[in-house]
Amino acid sequence: MVSHSELRKLFCSADAVCFDVDSTVIREEGIDELAKICGVADAVSEMTKRAMGGAVPFRAALTERLALIQPSREQVQRLIAEHPPHLTPGIRELVSRLQERNVQVFLISGGFRSIVEHVASKLNIPSTNVFANRLKFYFNGEYAGFDETQPTAESGGKGKVIKLLKEKFHFKKIVMIGDGATDMEACPPADVFIGFGGNVIRQQVKDNAKWYITDFVELLGELEE
DSSP states (O other): OOOHHHHHHHHHTOSEEEEOIIIIIBSSOHHHHHHHHTTOHHHHHHHHHHHHTTOSOHHHHHHHHHHHHOOOHHHHHHHHHHSOOOBOTTHHHHHHHHHHTTOEEEEEEEEEHHHHHHHHHHTTOOGGGEEEEOEEEOTTSOEEEEOTTSGGGSTTHHHHHHHHHHHHHOOSOEEEEESSHHHHTTTTTSSEEEEEOSSOOOHHHHHHOSSEESOTHHHHHHHHO
């Protein structure tokens, strides 16, 4: 059992920090926001809750929700233009502080690349450090499915990305920060998991995470000490 002070040391000496995006880096769940624009909010929100609780395999839940939403390219662009995601308080400062310390910051999301890249640009995170699902569209802009080859399109996908990052960049210590069950499952291969409940508290994560925070200020404080 790793003590809390050891976890804090690991966080402060990490060479890469990976953040989940929906309900962690941003306040919303991107797929639910997309569902609102497409007029199927309630049904999709219910499915998201089931998926986050770990009740449904991730790919099945994603397929089911997207089949209901059927988002066009124009609707995705409208979401970003008219209802851009709201950054969680403290995330901008935390990412910036990590980058000043030469820590690589990655965004790993079961959400959609077009939305996550928009978030990344606000945080000065290069798009090469973004791992998320790609929506596919027909030439006329209508929904044509999603890229099922992305690791983030399946259960355990976030862990696969972290394993890939370790192999590619030879990171010694990777920290994963997120609100959901899929984030907690990514440790291992992540060396430390920090549960985040600043936007939504998922009981399973709160009960099982060795380190649980509700405000990014706490992590900023660790880096200042």
